[in-house]
Amino acid sequence: MSDTASNIILLKQHLPSSVKLVAVSKTKSVSDILEVYNTGHRIFGENRVQEILSKKELLPLDIEWHLIGHLQSNKVKYIVPFISMIHSVDSFKLLRIIDAEALKNGRKVDCLLQFHIAKEETKFGFSPEEVTVMMESEEFRHFESVRLCGVMGMATFTDNEEQVRDEFRFLTECFKNLKTTYFSGDPDFTEISMGMSGDYKIAVEEGSTIIRIGSLIFGERL
Numbered sequence: 759m760s761d762t763a764s765n766i767i768l769l770k771q772h773l774p775s776s777v778k779l780v781a782v783s784k785t786k787s788v789s790d791i792l793e794v795y796n797t798g799h800r801i802f803g804e805n806r807v808q809e810i811l812s813k814k815e816l817l818p819l820d821i822e823w824h825l826i827g828h829l830q831s832n833k834v835k836y837i838v839p840f841i842s843m844i845h846s847v848d849s850f851k852l853l854r855i856i857d858a859e860a861l862k863n864g865r866k867v868d869c870l871l872q873f874h875i876a877k878e879e880t881k882f883g884f885s886p887e888e889v890t891v892m893m894e895s896e897e898f899r900h901f902e903s904v905r906l907c908g909v910m911g912m913a914t915f916t917d918n919e920e921q922v923r924d925e926f927r928f929l930t931e932c933f934k935n936l937k938t939t940y941f942s943g944d945p946d947f948t949e950i951s952m953g954m955s956g957d958y959k960i961a962v963e964e965g966s967t968i969i970r971i972g973s974l975i976f977g978e979r980l
């Protein structure tokens with residue numbers, strides 16, 4: 759068995775069964791992805807639209823593709839026809855465009871609201887205040903083709919575990935507040951996407967329901 763295959767099998771053995779795994783295959787080859795696919799895994803994450811489109815052509819149709827990176831408005835139309843989940847909805851404007859494209863395609867698109875939880879300036883995402891403004895708006899109530907399934911966030915890239923834990927805790931708080939205030943009767947609003955190779959154990963302890971793992975499965979990216 760290849761290293762890649764044994765990496766994912768081992769990782770899954772140690773995950774609680776309630777936690778979903780997105781295998782993050784960005785920069786990795788189609789044959790690397792097939793090695794993971796052949797273990798039975800079906801959920802793959804990419805952060806660039808062009809990369810998903812070109813890999814998808816060469817891979818089995820039953821792969822569930824998740825977009826985990828920043829999405830530009832003008833690229834929404836290319837992924838809406840097939841994407842299984844967009845983790846990186848980081849503005850009201852983007853959600854509006856996804857809703858319009860999904861309507862045209864006659865499908866509902868599963869989305870997570872990305873919160874800015876890291877101290878770093880560079881990461882994308884909503885603040886809780888911005889999400890509240892969106893939730894309270896008249897326009898939001900008329901969206902019909904996006905299905906909000908929860909939240910996503912990326913912690914600061916640091917060795918300081920307490921800081922990472924605090925940031926994940928904050929995201930779980932944001933999720934719970936949204937759930938009670940706006941989604942208490944909504945069976946689809948269930949997901950907290952947090953945790954990568956370096957911090958997924960802390961994320962799972964803090965309530966993650968979806969982890970996004972690249973290098974622990976595929977090896978370091980060059």
Ligand SMILES: *Cc1c(COP(=O)(O)O)cnc(C)c1O
Nearest residue numbers: 782805826954955970971972973
């Ligand atoms: C690259 C990436 C990951 C996976 O990172 P690893 O450290 O390789 O596990 C997870 N989430 C997002 C948003 C990413 O861009």
